[in-house]
Amino acid sequence: MKAVAVFPEAQNVMVVDQAPPRLTEPDDVMLHVLDIGICGTDREICSFEYGSPPPGEDHLVIGHEALAEVVEVGSAVEDLRVGDLVIPTVRRPCPHPQCLSCRSGHQDYCYTGDFTERGIKEAHGYMAEYVVDIERNVVRVPPGLGEIAVLTEPLTIAEKALAQVLWLMQYRPPWLDPATPPAERGNGLSALVLGVGPVGLLGAMTLSVAGFRTFVYSRELPPSPRTDLVGSVGATYASSQQISFSELAEEMGNIDLLYEAVGHSHFALEALQVLGQNGIYILTGVPGLQAFIETDPATTMRNMVLKNQVLLGTVNAGPEAFTAALRDLEEFRTRWPETTDTLIAGRYPPEQAIELIMGRPTGIKSVISFRDGI
Numbered sequence: 001m002k003a004v005a006v007f008p009e010a011q012n013v014m015v016v017d018q019a020p021p022r023l024t025e026p027d028d029v030m031l032h033v034l035d036i037g038i039c040g041t042d043r044e045i046c047s048f049e050y051g052s053p054p055p056g057e058d059h060l061v062i063g064h065e066a067l068a069e070v071v072e073v074g075s076a077v078e079d080l081r082v083g084d085l086v087i088p089t090v091r092r093p094c095p096h097p098q099c100l101s102c103r104s105g106h107q108d109y110c111y112t113g114d115f116t117e118r119g120i121k122e123a124h125g126y127m128a129e130y131v132v133d134i135e136r137n138v139v140r141v142p143p144g145l146g147e148i149a150v151l152t153e154p155l156t157i158a159e160k161a162l163a164q165v166l167w168l169m170q171y172r173p174p175w176l177d178p179a180t181p182p183a184e185r186g187n188g189l190s191a192l193v194l195g196v197g198p199v200g201l202l203g204a205m206t207l208s209v210a211g212f213r214t215f216v217y218s219r220e221l222p223p224s225p226r227t228d229l230v231g232s233v234g235a236t237y238a239s240s241q242q243i244s245f246s247e248l249a250e251e252m253g254n255i256d257l258l259y260e261a262v263g264h265s266h267f268a269l270e271a272l273q274v275l276g277q278n279g280i281y282i283l284t285g286v287p288g289l290q291a292f293i294e295t296d297p298a299t300t301m302r303n304m305v306l307k308n309q310v311l312l313g314t315v316n317a318g319p320e321a322f323t324a325a326l327r328d329l330e331e332f333r334t335r336w337p338e339t340t341d342t343l344i345a346g347r348y349p350p351e352q353a354i355e356l357i358m359g360r361p362t363g364i365k366s367v368i369s370f371r372d373g374i
């Protein structure tokens with residue numbers, strides 16, 4: 001079968017021919033991969049800046065944003081059936097008995113750093129025709145979502161963040177009624193998303209659904225397909241080439257939530273200056289090395305204290321976030337059917353993976369596909 005693999009030592013990325021995997025545990029499921037989204041993390045891995053092969057191997061099969069079909073189940077598999085569509089999660093627990101998060105199935109909060117991540121860190125990924133995993137590591141896709149379900153994993157970033165924000169918002173401003181349903185908790189609050197890539201756009205859609213008055217801020221000059229998408233999901237776009245942070249803050253009023261999705265540290269720090277009273281700042285981007293800048297930490301710290309602000313970084317996601325993402329994908333399609341369909345820029349065969357990963361991103365999400373006829 002075909003797989004796309006990176007060879008860090010030899011500094012090579014290529015389509016390889018491999019023997020298909022086999023079921024070895026009673027709770028294993030065999031998956032035929034249909035779609036795999038590509039993202040900035042794949043680009044870093046294929047530039048040999050991030051990621052690592054399983055110990056003792058010279059290559060890593062990449063791909064972590066997958067949609068797959070169950071084609072075989074082990075004897076102890078309880079809930080899944082052949083023909084089900086599933087999304088495999090990414091991170092697997094570390095082996096240490098003292099890691100409370102991994103021992104309780106919350107490896108996205110792993111304390112030791114010795115976790116593995118499929119397609120990223122010491123475990124092969126999903127950009128292959130067939131993969132095997134245990135039942136517990138996959139989440140079933142509700143019927144009818146197969147065309148867009150490949151967006152589930154990138155959407156979990158917003159879902160994990162939002163679950164924490166809503167929890168914080170429920171208990172921090174003590175005047176909010178804890179009985180408010182999740183879908184209404186953002187009502188009356190404003191959110192600013194930084195970045196108009198897939199993570200930013202999916203974040204804006206999620207915040208919009210949660211009731212926030214949502215703005216998206218990035219360099220890109222409107223109009224463009226991406227900035228048009230912002231408008232079509234009920235959010236407002238502003239370009240940093242046309243309006244400054246402080247002008248934007250004036251227009252928005254108190255900025256209750258900042259959602260960073262660019263991975264640029266200077267831009268992120270600048271945004272902190274406009275975070276409002278009782279504001280929460282979510283950081284999702286992983287910046288590469290960037291030039292040092294002079295900054296005034298005293299003012300930053302003073303502001304954060306005097307304004308009761310929260311700074312929250314978030315990475316990876318657990319099964320609840322995958323389930324929430326699938327629920328929201330359904331909601332997106334109901335509210336914005338045309339926009340939701342255009343999020344997938346195209347499906348391409350694995351032979352085109354390398355040029356798509358390394359080239360300039362076109363559209364929102366490019367997808368490698370092992371579906372018949374692609």
Ligand code: BGC
Nearest residue numbers: 039041090117120315316317
């Ligand atoms: C993936 C996460 C992963 C992170 C860090 C992201 O691209 O979506 O699952 O934890 O990279 O490796």
Ligand code: ZN
Nearest residue numbers: 039041064065
């Ligand atoms: Zn990713």
